Structure formats: structure tokens, C-alpha cells
Amino acid sequence: MSVPARIIAAAAPLKGRPDFAAELATELLFGERVTVGFARDDWAEVVNATDGYRGFVPAETLGEDADSVQPTHKIGDLRGFVYGEPNMKTTPLTALSFLSTVQVTGEKNGFFEIEHEGWIYHRHLVALDHVETDPVATALRFLGVPYLWGGRTSLGLDCSALVQLSLAAAGIAAPRDSGPQSQKLGQRVVGDVRLQRGDLCFWPGHVAMAVNETEIVHANAHWMSVVREPLADLVARVDRAPDVRRL
The missing domain is CATH 2.30.30.40 (SH3 Domains)
Structure with missing residues (x-):
């Protein structure tokens, strides 16, 4: 039986197994709603209502999802x-x-x-219903934020979290990971691609957002930070052009 709950910690680490030493899969934000499958010791298995992500969070990060608490x-x-x-x-x-x-x-x-x-x-x-009009401008606000595998907050985040949060601020729901993002967001651009602001650039296991025709913004492990850099620099590092999707 599933029980509704909500996150009451500033950020709840979600793991693939109930173990603090396990790899960080993602983070859940304060106020996000989840369904709780079952609890084991100090952990609870949950599904995040925002993006369907499933895993284990510390039980202490969960609070009652009461009808009296409605985000404003x-x-x-x-x-x-x-x-x-x-x-x-x-x-x-x-x-x-x-x-x-x-x-x-x-x-x-x-x-x-x-x-x-x-x-x-x-x-x-x-x-709560405020919408930002430019996801790229939102992503650029994160410049200098450290790269963190599985991170999803302004203290540290990974490439797909930067895209997910930037799009969410614009009212666009996005999957949590870059793989599903590359399948579900926008339409693939084929042929001689001239980047437009907001285009999503995908490589295996990585995603960046086009700032303009020649530059991208992305959270990445090369710089261990969110950076703005020429697309050509990243293409040279990985020796591969991106697949581009346009929203």
C-alpha cells in the first residue's frame, strides 16, 4: 500500500539501495510530494511525484502530506x-x-x-505559478555551482538536473536523467545544424543547453562546475558532435 508524503528536509538524498554509502541517484527538494512504498530500518522507498524517480530516502526527511499543507x-x-x-x-x-x-x-x-x-x-x-520565460537565462544563473553527480540543488548538481530545473522554471516538465531527456524533450534536429538558443545538445550520458549558435552552458565533470563555453571545445574533448533537440 502506498502512502503519500512530502519532503521536509532541505534536500533528501535518494539512493538506489537503503545505504548511506550508496551512490547518490538524485535529490528531492523541500516540499516535493512522494508516495512511500515501504520503510526499512531508517529508510523509506519512495517515488517522486515530480519526475517518477524511485529509490530510497532517509525516513527522517519525510513528513505527512496533509491536506492542510498546500504550497503557495x-x-x-x-x-x-x-x-x-x-x-x-x-x-x-x-x-x-x-x-x-x-x-x-x-x-x-x-x-x-x-x-x-x-x-x-x-x-x-x-x-507557485510564476513562470520564467527563458530557460537559458535560468541555467546561466547556476554558473560556478559545483558539479555533483546526482545533485539537484544550487549547492551542487549534474548536467541533467541543470536542464530539468531550468525547464521546470519555465513550466516545462522534464525527465530527471539525460537518456530519457534525449528521447522525450523536443524534436531532433537533423542535417546541417545551426544551434538556436535553448537547443538541447546530447552526448551519451551528457546534456548541455545552447546559449547561442556557438556556446553552451552545462554542468560537467571536466570543469567540475557549471560553465559557459564554446561548443567546439566540448566537441574537441569528446571527439563527437552532439545530437540536437529543439523544444
Whole structure:
């Protein structure tokens, strides 16, 4: 029997098996809804409602998915601190990452109270239905963020997470991994390809987003960071032209 729940940690590590030493498959963001299959020791098997990703998360990262908790806002900046009081001089309790969803229950001194658990400065939040018009501009905001295999937050993320988050901000649902992204997003461009802004460039196990006709932005293990660089540089490194899909 599946039980609904939601993520109550800033980021919940999702693993392929219930073991902290296991490889990080992805991360679930604060406020994301999941269904719980079963719990084993300190772990719970879940399916993420956002993208269907299945795996194990620490049970302590899960909270009740009560009808009384309905998200009203999401983090619009790369991250925002949560304070115990509506005062920037107090010690932060945690920080929530881009697109984490919260329910605003009060307002004071320019801070929004979230679910009676803390306060976030109002400029870090946007309405839940807010849509960014340019996924590339969103991706470029992550420049310099460290590369993290399986990461999905502004503290560290991988290539497909950068694409997924950038598209999600624009209201476009995307699979979590680059393989399914290469099959389900947009249409394949064939022939003499002239890149357009927002085109997705795929290689086996990797994806980048075109900034313009000659440059891409991507999270990658070569630089261990999110970088903007000439497409020609990456093609030379891997000795392979990309498959291009246009949204």
C-alpha cells in the first residue's frame, strides 16, 4: 500500500539501495510530494511525484502530506535562508534551494512565515505559478555551482538536473536523467545544424543547453562546475558532435 508524503528536509538524498554509502541517484527538494512504498530500518522507498524517480530516502526527511499543507510559493533565487525569527540577524535554521515549494502562512518585517517552521525573506520567493520565460537565462544563473553527480540543488548538481530545473522554471516538465531527456524533450534536429538558443545538445550520458549558435552552458565533470563555453571545445574533448533537440 502506498502512502503519500512530502519532503521536509532541505534536500533528501535518494539512493538506489537503503545505504548511506550508496551512490547518490538524485535529490528531492523541500516540499516535493512522494508516495512511500515501504520503510526499512531508517529508510523509506519512495517515488517522486515530480519526475517518477524511485529509490530510497532517509525516513527522517519525510513528513505527512496533509491536506492542510498546500504550497503557495517556491524559491525563486538559487537558495534562501530559513530563519527562526523574521530577523536577518538571527541564526539561519537551514537554506532551501531553487524551486523548493513552501506554504506561506504569515508575513512580518519583510519575511514570509512558512508552514509555521521558519521565516524566509520575501524576495527569495515567487508565486507557485510564476513562470520564467527563458530557460537559458535560468541555467546561466547556476554558473560556478559545483558539479555533483546526482545533485539537484544550487549547492551542487549534474548536467541533467541543470536542464530539468531550468525547464521546470519555465513550466516545462522534464525527465530527471539525460537518456530519457534525449528521447522525450523536443524534436531532433537533423542535417546541417545551426544551434538556436535553448537547443538541447546530447552526448551519451551528457546534456548541455545552447546559449547561442556557438556556446553552451552545462554542468560537467571536466570543469567540475557549471560553465559557459564554446561548443567546439566540448566537441574537441569528446571527439563527437552532439545530437540536437529543439523544444
